[in-house]
Amino acid sequence: MKMLINVPETVVADALRGIAAAHPELTVDVENRVVARRDAPVAGKVGLVSGGGSGHEPLHAGFVGPGMLSAACPGEVFTSPVPDQMVRAAAAVDSGAGVLFVVKNYTGDVLNFEMAAELAEDEGVQVAQVVVDDDVAVSDSTFTAGRRGTGATLFVEKIAGALADEGAPLDRVAAVARQVNGASRSFGVALGAVTTPAKGSPTFDLPSGELELGIGIHGEPGRERRPMMTSGEIADFAVNAILEDLRPTGPVLALVNGMGATPLLELYGFNAEVHRVLSERGVPVARTLVGNYVTSLDMAGCSVTLCQVDEELLRLWDAPVRTAALRWGR
Amino acid sequence: MKMLINVPETVVADALRGIAAAHPELTVDVENRVVARRDAPVAGKVGLVSGGGSGHEPLHAGFVGPGMLSAACPGEVFTSPVPDQMVRAAAAVDSGAGVLFVVKNYTGDVLNFEMAAELAEDEGVQVAQVVVDDDVAVSDSTFTAGRRGTGATLFVEKIAGALADEGAPLDRVAAVARQVNGASRSFGVALGAVTTPAKGSPTFDLPSGELELGIGIHGEPGRERRPMMTSGEIADFAVNAILEDLRPTGPVLALVNGMGATPLLELYGFNAEVHRVLSERGVPVARTLVGNYVTSLDMAGCSVTLCQVDEELLRLWDAPVRTAALRWGR
16 A cells, blocks of 8 residues: 555654644644644643544644644554653643543543543642543444544534633533533444555455445444445434434534545535435534544545534634634634 | 445535535535625625636635635536636626636636636626646646646635735736746645546556656646655655746745545655755745645645745735635634
């Protein structure tokens, strides 16, 4: 498999150098693998730190900036970052108001963030954690006890980030982050397999003419394989799988997310079908985001994430944000 | 080849329905294939209309909004839109100050925009045109007399759009658009072929272990094929090919663009190499944009576009923009 890389061993470090070159508004510690807002710590503001394996860009480094994350810790591809990264990030962004760790529910990430929280507390940083577990496809999975954390991470980081920027205290920011996770559900579909730089060949075998329903963002197995379906059939399956678990009584945010190799032209067509299904099911959509946000390297496919919002969550979603990948408002 | 579509015949219409659902700030005429700012025409403002074959998203519909395009006309995949679309778009966005057509240099697009300009003038709309031809890879190509129009389209649309939003007259907006095109050069590389929905299989054959240097955004042939190169070697080749033709005497804007299927992680690593080469060649970079902006469906690969800027062009680049794919400032 051909890749736009030098050697597999330097993929993450090379990307961090490229982020530093493109985004002078960020500080990038290439050696210790921490990407932070240049103006951190912001006086009186709760810090938001996330991280996880690389290969899901723009998550998380693309979400660092005013109105969203204070810092991100990228691990090796599809591998949890180590506690030392998170401790450094927490120390770099803590203004004294404490730090919230946003953790996707994979065993390695949960253990490492837990250890980092203890170490940071020992150094005098107050830490709270939220574990994101929104993927309804499977109840346990490779590397996961419980549901996997996927697209809802974007909603948690955006909404909690907006609240932190308003000066809310740590317990309030953590409570809203948990509320957003609790109100969010995702379902993903693979049309092709993913290839990691280290392996150099597809990490799973998806026969020609089949798709996998309920795929994870590391190519972990989903619910089932079926003969190829239309965009409309996939939308029916994905949205209905979500609505078996989440029964919105009000409007939702919708993320129609590309896994990496699926063209934006197709994602917009799929978005039309997602809106059709939601309309048929009587679910109003307050805001929609279409694009590659929580990816799996070169995997072809898509996912849908819905988050039920009240007026306050919608206000925080609409609040200004200024990061590499999400930007709106003043 | 598996795709996230219903049937090939409705791909563009489905995407337009999806754009309408996601972006209430746009008016989308699905039947006549025109995407426009909802607030068009803006009193006293020159209208900016672009368009071209679909399959290059977010170009052009993703660049419609305040500070950039007034309207976009998407054709079928890799096929020019028809004059009727451009005439409708011009009529929809003309405030009386006239309309600038931004045309990528492909034979069909040039002919159809030319015809549309005549028809629109007959209807009383003053029209100017700029033809974008920035790709230094080949001097003539499939569907092209002269150089192909690729990544510079983004710079032309952003900078001319900012100037139009400031109320500049049509001749001035057109002159600056031509200045930006004249100051821009691009070079693209394919690591994999592109598959159109209509064909359903790769439109060219790129052997395993080879890449194509100088590829077009429709998979048109480039300069040569070589055994696979590293990211650093590709950056050396692409940037040096550009600098054989453009000799910047000041800072440049750099677009490090993904063709569709190449992960953002790899694009950022490639950006580090592009910056290294530019630094070695003594070319300062004023601003950098990394991501999928001028794509070729599911093609793996990348392109580099450089645009030499003076203070005025840089000011217009930095001016606020609010579109689906480019957004910054207030």
